[in-house]
Amino acid sequence: MPDAYHLLLFVLAGWLLNVTPGPDVLYIVTNSLRGGWKSGVVAGLGITAGCFVHIFAAALGMGALLADSETAFTVLKWIGAAYLLWIGGKILLARAAPATTDLQAAALSRPLPSSKEIFLGGFWTNVLNPKVVLFFLAFLPQFISPETTGKTSVFLALGVLFNVNSIPVNAGWAIAAAWMARRPVVQRGMHWLDKLAGSMFIVFGVRLALVDRPGA
Template structure:
């Protein structure tokens, strides 16, 4: 596991990244605006459940990858770095959207469908799996014996923190239903800040040695 400083950085980065707009946030906010904060919170729980699919799969896959080939991990590291840089640059140069999209009128949300919709929105997004493989390993100490377990625990911590962010999005959406224009402007600048963070992590991953490789012996 990382030291206290690295763990705090991991938590802070995770919270900021969870605050940024994306498919998950859009799903939560739209349901909260259309059917109330409770529907948004339920959507967030579904997304959290879907995220566990990626955490478990990435932890097991990373362990198998490290056991099979260090070259394969190097390739994955570069792919992950390229992905983080691409996402970061895209966020930095994104343009604010125009008028707010109209929200369709909806009656009381069906709890099961809202939860499952959130689950599949996250579980079927391959970019989430790639994100975990690119982001989490940077916070695993090189000498960690059980890297798969460390990956899983960090993933659980990331997902646990995301619950509070998802609930906050749902509550905020309910409160600001009549201030959509203001929310959009705030989300745009938040997106730029997160873009800079993505670029930084991408460069860090690309320029560093494999964080999961055993320490070199002399």
């Protein structure tokens, strides 16, 4: 394992990366705005579960396969892009809740997804993004000394640490979004926030579809 100094740098770098907005953060915020902080936390846990898949895949060599195989990367990329586009379209086409300043009443007027659906949505949003496994493949080895024995075990340990450290950051996004949802100005603009979120998911989907395999 890295020494205390480099381990601290690793933790800080992980937090900064998790704070950066992207499809995962958008998914957490969207669910918190619509269903409260608990929905956002569940969304974050689903994303964390997806990250574990990428960590173990990278450790077992799947990351190297995606980095080397244009076909494998492209197939997963298009599946992930289609999934993000589907989420965005679903949000955009959803019927607007009746105009009201009572967010709970608005939520009751439009069925919200179950915790299981939210969790699985976060899971697949993360798992179907090939850039995540390539990120771990590029990021984690920077904190593993060439002289380290048992590099795979250290890689897994750092991946687990990165993932565990992301939980409070994701929870922070969920709580902040839920707090914002209680503001009257936000409640009045929920319909437009839904449209914005749906549009952003579509943008992320298009960006993922256009991304090239690193080194291609």
